Amino acid sequence: MNPGDADDWVQALTRLQQQFATALTAAGTPPLPGFIGADQPFAAPPAVTGSLPFDLFGAQQTTGAVWPGAVPAAPPTDSAEAKRWADALKRWQETLTALQQAWLEITAETWEHLRTALTAADAPQDLRGVYDLWVACAESVYNRHALSERYAGLVSDFINVQVDLQFLVGLGAAPEADPQKLKEELAAAHEREAALRRELAALRADSEPKKKPAPATTPHRASADDAQPKVKKKGSKAAATAKTGRSKRGKRS
């Protein structure tokens, strides 16, 4: 290693990571989830306002979007709400601890697999080869754990409890059930637009010489039976429109 190179590998990796993030940002590419904060796995224990290690389920810091992984920063002040918050937070911590436990098991098992694999006659001798072998061992062990009912249940629980926490602090309030009025107005506007476009097309057709239709390649004509859609589209969409104000809409350009 050259004398000037960093001997602190965490620092070196962090520097590479920052360079990478800068490069991606310069290219207009948002960093991937899990990349930000990847230099600090398990650095901070989960706290009331904490974020997850490795940030796999964490907040998308570049856009500010709220993710299921982001622990809301401000617990409620009302006592009943605070108790529900504390209960949910406890569940969150328990689930996270269980996931971390699973990851420790995966890590330990991976090292065992790697140690065995390295004794094989064709085991790699170079660092890069050993690293690739470690990845292969880790993915294999991880996949087996991740497919287990226990791990799958933890992932589901983890997502559910994140949602609970979001609700408890009033984030992600339920959207309006069905913005009927808005949908009806939009549908009416689209109908008006479609009528105007039809009118325009008719006027154009009257004022221009008739064009031949685009050539078709051996058009297949459906049989009479086939021609009947399983969904009675006009009727069903009419019904749907009556119910929700939606209509098939679009403009040809």
Place this chain on the structure above:
Amino acid sequence: MNSVPDSVAEAAELARRLEQSLRQLGELGPATVGGTPRETVLANDKVTLYRYGDSRSHKAPGPALLITYALVNRPYVLDLEPQRSTIAQLLAQGLDVYLVDWGYPDSGDHQTTLEDYLCDRLDSCVDAVCDLRGESTVNLLGVCQGGTFSLCYSALFPGKVRNLVTMVTPVDFHTPGNLLSRWVQGVDLDRLATCYGNVPGGFLNALFLALQPFRLAGQKYMELADLADDPDRLRTFLRMERWIADSPDQAGRAFAEFVGKLFQRNALVRGEMTIGTVPVLLADVTCPVLNIYAQLDHLVPPAASMALANHVGSADYTESAFDGGHIGIYVSQRAQRRIPATIAGWLQARQ
């Protein structure tokens, strides 16, 4: 294992090459994608239908192919760059290529349903292609989740689909080894969708990364060291990164419907799928079907796609295996050589 001095030297060289790649990445500029000429055929507030090719190719168009991509990523992976463009290769095979771009759901999409996507948005696109070509049916190519959509559409509107091609399409969501399906079994989808309105795309990205965390969040970036001084490959890497991170939010209600009915209850192969209130039976898919799957697919296990053979109603069913993964089937050079030719050949034989 090499000696310690050799290993230290190798590590230093690796770090040097990584730094070099990263510096070059930063100098490449914006990761532009696409490039195949296209025109907008239809556009409304959410969905856009593109027709690819130029006026020359439109003068004598071959069979039409309408591509339906997934909601969870952007469809430009099919036209990533000139050397990796499934769409350009399909055009080169003489097909008249159309693509449905679902756009980015916004706050007006919280209540958008699968019925809206299929019976309104996709159906509008099918009608537009039919109108433009003076035909009554289309050839559909459904990719990934778009393949599942295409299957449902073909079952609902059998008179509108002449031929159906499905690519890396999940049909049986409960095959062994389907991590995503296992993980979401206990998720309260209604609460999730109600909480967020639209489910954040970044959340799905995190789940996808978590399928192979060591490979996707570590090893892939270590391989950057191999790309030093190769600006073309670095640019491809950057484009792929852009595509992977570019995940639209998912319309909440449609997401809950899709994951609940398919990932949790496996409704399609159980014959319990509905769109709106209408049953969707794979047995009603009677048009010719070409089902292409990837043998190393970590997102849609091959068995999940191959299950279609046991349920589809078509008497003309063909399967094609690609020796690669879920992403490789879009962008690898091998796929570029093989997949479009396979699709075009199969379609030409059925026109």
